[in-house]
């Protein structure tokens with residue numbers, strides 16, 4: 001594991017953007033895996049600045065997102081489709097048909113999960129961005145998820161519903177299920193960058209870096225990935 005300690009959230013975001021931008025510009029990676037949540041917002045802002053500064057076209061790039069809530073349509077303001085449009089896609093020239101996310105409105109979510117798994121497997125993710133849940137989840141793979149898991153329909157942990165309620169008007173509005181890439185899906189990515197910021201993530205990040213590898217804390221599996229970089233701020237790294 002490579003660990004980059006950033007002074008603060010802004011610095012974490014900038015370092016992550018620089019790294020990913022280099023992969024896009026110099027290596028022209030074909031498939032970029034994206035994450036949502038509060039943590040990567042600064043990263044998106046920074047990388048958009050770099051893309052715009054160089055007028056870099058990304059019309060060749062495919063993006064695959066980790067997850068989507070079940071029951072939220074793409075234009076629902078809390079869907080991850082809407083998040084991605086708001087924070088990234090509206091500023092870049094990636095064709096709409098190359099912006100891939102699970103369909104949370106599918107009439108058959110299990111079938112949709114299988115379709116998405118196949119799609120991600122066929123594309124092959126060159127670089128996956130990850131955030132970290134306070135309980136150690138990655139994507140929406142909650143504690144207890146199998147390390148062998150593929151993309152599937154999952155129930156969200158009460159603590160995750162609680163943590164994500166801040167984006168909704170009321171806690172009852174937070175969907176209870178999602179479609180998420182599985183841990184095995186995520187681990188297939190050639191390269192991974194995990195972002196973490198703030199004291200709320202310190203406990204989980206300590207486990208990810210130094211803890212026993214256990215399905216009780218999904219992020220600990222990342223210790224076994226061959227090319228992972230963790231970019232975290234001082235608060236998130238305060239227990240390591």
Ligand code: GLP
Nearest residue numbers: 036037038039131132133139140
């Ligand atoms: C959410 C997302 C994850 C994200 C995590 C942390 O539930 N599904 O992909 O990494 O929780 O979110 P945040 O960055 O807002 O703390």
